[in-house]
Amino acid sequence: METIRTFAKYISVLDPMAQMPPKGMFGKCHGRTTPYIFTEQEIGILMQASLKLYAPDGLRSKTISTAIGLLWSTGMRPNEVCQLTDEGVDLNNGLITIRETKFSKCRMIPIHNTTISKLKSYVNDRDNLRRDLSDLHFLITTGSRKLALRNFESALQVIRNHILIDKKEWNRRPPRLYDIRHTFACNTLLRWHKNGMDIDRKIIYLSTYLGHVKIEDTYWYLTGTPELLQLTSRSFEKYFYEGGVSDEK
Known part of the structure; x- marks a missing residue:
């Protein structure tokens, strides 16, 4: 209803x-709370701000920056990023295995060559800084422990004001980590459209990549950005004026 x-x-x-x-x-x-749609520039600002976070052993700052970049490039759920293990991140073949996710499902996702390069650099820095190798999680923070979701969220709360432009406070709910996933979904559709792909046919791939059981769950992540609304308007005009709806109707 x-x-x-x-x-x-x-x-x-x-x-x-x-x-x-x-x-x-x-x-x-x-x-449904309207998500914050990040720009690529804003993600870059957040990643740079992360590198200045307090980090006694140098791990926290590098890990938070890498985690934000991983969310941006893969659209994973924040908790999925925190739960990644070394075994699940195959940088040689460019694949990430996400285990025991929502609804106890597992999935494999490919990652771009640029992402692989950044993650290899992170692993090298991480292993040089950590003192304890017993924790097998991929993202390691202060004390050689895995990055907990609550700590990841707290870090965003510390740095997110860096993307405020000419404002002292937010005129809406401040951005969340989950909003990066929303941004990924919107940007993927826009990129497919610019490349001339049929979005209606391709959206099932996005749904599978995001780990959704139903394609309706993917629609939940789509937000009426100016770019997507323009795309929708053009599609409707094409349907209406090119025979989808006759003048008589």
């Missing part, structure tokens, strides 16, 4: 006789 009500609000603009279901007729539904 939440979905039907949203559609009915749109129809009521065209047809004043349209009926709109009352809000909350079956109780309060979970709402």
Whole structure:
């Protein structure tokens, strides 16, 4: 009914006789908080700011910077990044194995050559700085321990104000780590469109890459950015004016 009500609000603009279901007729539904869509420049600022974080043994700053870059380049869930193991990151073949994720599923994702290069550099720095090799997680922070999600989130809270431009505070909910995943989904569709690919056919690949059980879960990550709205408008105009809807209708 939440979905039907949203559609009915749109129809009521065209047809004043349209009926709109009352809000909350079956109780309060979970709402979707509008995600923050990062720019590539902002991610670069965050990664540079991470390198200045307090790090007694030098691990924390390099690890947070690498973790943000990994989220940006793969669209993984923040917790998945924290749970990665050395065994699951195959830099020779450019594959990351994500185990026991949401719904207890496992999946393998390919990574770009530039990502492989950065991760190899991180591994070299990490192993030179750590004193204890007993923890087999890929992202290691202060005290040679794995990067915990709560510590990753805390680090973002410390550095995210670096991307505020001419403002002293956020006029909306501050960005979260999960918003980088939303950004990845939107940017992937835009990149496919620019390369002339059929988004309707390709979106199943994005859904699989993100580890979704249903393609509807992927739609949840798509946000009405100006670029995507422009893309949608052009697609509708093409459908409408090129025979999808006749003039008689």
